[in-house]
Amino acid sequence: MTTAAKSGFREATEVPTGRLGIWWFLASEIVIFGGLITCYLLFRWRHPEWGAHAHHTINAAGAFNTLVLLTSSLTVVLAHAAVTRGDLQAAVRNLGYTLLGGGIFLVVKVYEYTHEIQAGFTPVTNLFWSFYYGMTGLHALHVLGGMVAMTIVLFAVRKGRDAQRVEFVGMYWHFVDVVWIFLFPLLYLTS
């Protein structure tokens, strides 16, 4: 076995196997979220009155959550940078900050859902709210899944193992951030 193969590189592609796998996984995620967003855009085109429904979503909460996710993306990429320097303590610390960001995001989401449901807007109110709960709910599940994966990686890195996984879990986290970058204007700003 060559040195490159031992260290996880595909010689033909010059991309580490793990990272290549994550790129393929994220490409499949594009189709999942993209399919929902495409259908939402088409329905929104057909139903201009949906703008009035979007007016009821909480802009401040959506904007705050965007800020939280952008900041957690910063901390997870700083964790990756720390791994490349060999500073695993800094990596663990930044992963912790990222988990905190994910937790704050979910708490705000629960607040939003509670507010909307109390105002009478449930997933069965109409198609707009079905899309709203469907897309943001699927996204929140991805945030939760990312937090679980990140916790596993954090404990491994604390023991000095599997540091390369910080980059992989970070790429997934950034993708979740990118999805929210589009969900925020679609469901909140364009009312």
Next chain:
Amino acid sequence: MNPEIEPGSETEASHEHPNYILIWGILVSALLISLMMGYMQIPIVAIVLIFTVAVIKAYLVLAYFMHLKFEPFFVVLIMAAGLICLYFLFFLLVPDIVYPPTP
């Protein structure tokens, strides 16, 4: 807690890390610009500008935080494959929206 990074290993950086704080600053500024555009009185202009800013934000995250800018071109093609599928989905469904079935 400071293990040596094996040359050529998956943890070794293949490029210099960009200034992540600066990119985060640009992303937050773009968020503020999007919020201000939400209050514009010309909806169509606001929508175009808001989504232009969203695309720029997504590009910055993909290119610099996810390091897509430093990957070989075929990795960009992997990601583009998903977008191409969505392109076809959108334009194959447009006739159903523009010409809805009459009862």
